[in-house]
Amino acid sequence: MTTTAEAEVVDLCAELIRIDTSNPIKPERPAAEYVAAKLAEVGLTPTILESEPGRASVVARMPGADPGRPALLIHGHLDVVPADPADWQVHPFSGEIKDGYLWGRGAIDMKDMDAMVLAVVRDRMRTRRPPARDVVLAFVADEEAGGGKGARFLVDNHRDLFDGCTESISEVGGFSIDLNGTRLYPVQTAQRGMTWLKLTATGRAGHGSLVNDANPVTALAETVARIGTYDWPVRVTPCTREFLTALGAALGEPIDPDNLSALAPRLGSVTALVASTLRNTANPTMLEAGYKVNVVPQTANAYIDGRYLPGYREEFLTTIEKLLHPRVRYEIVHDDVALENPWSGPLVDAMVTALTAEDPDGKPIPYCLFGGTDDKSFSRLGITGYGFSPLRLAPDLDFAGMFHAVDERVNIAALQFGVRVLDRFLDLC
Numbered sequence: 001m002t003t004t005a006e007a008e009v010v011d012l013c014a015e016l017i018r019i020d021t022s023n024p025i026k027p028e029r030p031a032a033e034y035v036a037a038k039l040a041e042v043g044l045t046p047t048i049l050e051s052e053p054g055r056a057s058v059v060a061r062m063p064g065a066d067p068g069r070p071a072l073l074i075h076g077h078l079d080v081v082p083a084d085p086a087d088w089q090v091h092p093f094s095g096e097i098k099d100g101y102l103w104g105r106g107a108i109d110m111k112d113m114d115a116m117v118l119a120v121v122r123d124r125m126r127t128r129r130p131p132a133r134d135v136v137l138a139f140v141a142d143e144e145a146g147g148g149k150g151a152r153f154l155v156d157n158h159r160d161l162f163d164g165c166t167e168s169i170s171e172v173g174g175f176s177i178d179l180n181g182t183r184l185y186p187v188q189t190a191q192r193g194m195t196w197l198k199l200t201a202t203g204r205a206g207h208g209s210l211v212n213d214a215n216p217v218t219a220l221a222e223t224v225a226r227i228g229t230y231d232w233p234v235r236v237t238p239c240t241r242e243f244l245t246a247l248g249a250a251l252g253e254p255i256d257p258d259n260l261s262a263l264a265p266r267l268g269s270v271t272a273l274v275a276s277t278l279r280n281t282a283n284p285t286m287l288e289a290g291y292k293v294n295v296v297p298q299t300a301n302a303y304i305d306g307r308y309l310p311g312y313r314e315e316f317l318t319t320i321e322k323l324l325h326p327r328v329r330y331e332i333v334h335d336d337v338a339l340e341n342p343w344s345g346p347l348v349d350a351m352v353t354a355l356t357a358e359d360p361d362g363k364p365i366p367y368c369l370f371g372g373t374d375d376k377s378f379s380r381l382g383i384t385g386y387g388f389s390p391l392r393l394a395p396d397l398d399f400a401g402m403f404h405a406v407d408e409r410v411n412i413a414a415l416q417f418g419v420r421v422l423d424r425f426l427d428l429c
Helices: 004-018 029-040 111-127 151-157 216-227 238-251 257-267 270-275 313-323 346-358 375-381 412-428
Strands: 047-052 055-062 069-075 101-103 137-142 164-169 177-179 183-189 193-202 281-291 299-308 328-336 362-369 384-387 409-411
Touching: 004 029, 004 055, 004 111, 004 412, 029 055, 029 111, 029 137, 047 281, 055 111, 069 111, 069 346, 101 412, 111 137, 111 412, 137 193, 151 375, 164 183, 164 362, 177 238, 177 270, 183 238, 183 346, 193 216, 193 257, 193 313, 216 281, 216 299, 216 313, 216 328, 238 257, 257 270, 270 299, 281 362, 299 313, 346 362, 346 384, 346 412, 375 384
Parallel strands: 069 137, 069 164, 164 384, 183 362
Antiparallel strands: 047 055, 055 137, 101 409, 177 183, 183 384, 193 299, 193 328, 281 299
């Protein structure tokens, strides 16, 4: 029998998708007001906080059965990355239901989780079923730009709202992977650190027709090419070792992290998920130089999206320094920690039990996230964060491939599955 929460989650997610919160083009305030109204409607007292006009987050506390226990934080972001309607099969902000899927920007990243949490909380408040302990709900701004105007702002300026919180759950974990007849549920226990770099090359300005052995564009191009093509060494962290062991068991043969390509045909879309958790990465993403075709500029800039494994920040920066041209320097424009948490303890037990109760054939396993989440900001408060946004996906849906992608979508049954798991989890956590 479909519960009220299962029936409501699709509409909640569709309505959130229809509120365009493309960062940085559209502010989160309309979505924050929507969430706050849905929480207030069932008796909670949400607070809307702005880091600057329009950049709004919502925080509320849901009383638990045992208020003496440490509180659990459940957080999700309200912003999404931009989407061009011309590229999509359906309008990215239509929240359209088609072929058993809910389509739109945020369907996976991460208005799905926002909607699942809202649906579960609203149903529990209406039926007077408190969670096992106090739950702090945070729907935040700006995650897609590093969280400075969202989670980091809240941590720096409103930490009292998170008093008593020791653990959290959020996005990018608890999703299903069908592999060789086995259904795995990777739960995010670790994530790579984030170091965004600005490279600046200096040289001698002059006429484009003259010989110039100090052209900053050339120095920058050499450096960008070195960084972009550098073959980072494989580093297997404890979390990833467990992940690879589980994948190997599903395939029926061990996975050699130094020769991942050998099993790529059998791993399929999982290959991309694994590859970026085996090494540091540094991808050039932006270039800035010059103002006229016949003028050599005095400076040129590039930006690098750097990610490093837990424990390998120093190796990352040392390598970058070795790859720089002598006339190129770097500065860190955004820096956030790597995280690695244990795959054990009562909270992990609650996640595993809730998942397997809804899918007895499923196997929860730990994994390291290739990107980063607002867990990085909340870790500053001593909160241990896990990625647990449970979805039993259609077997042919490439979960990782949906992030920031054209035609982002989620199967409706996955949302309803997630509601059931989260509802059960709140009794166990």
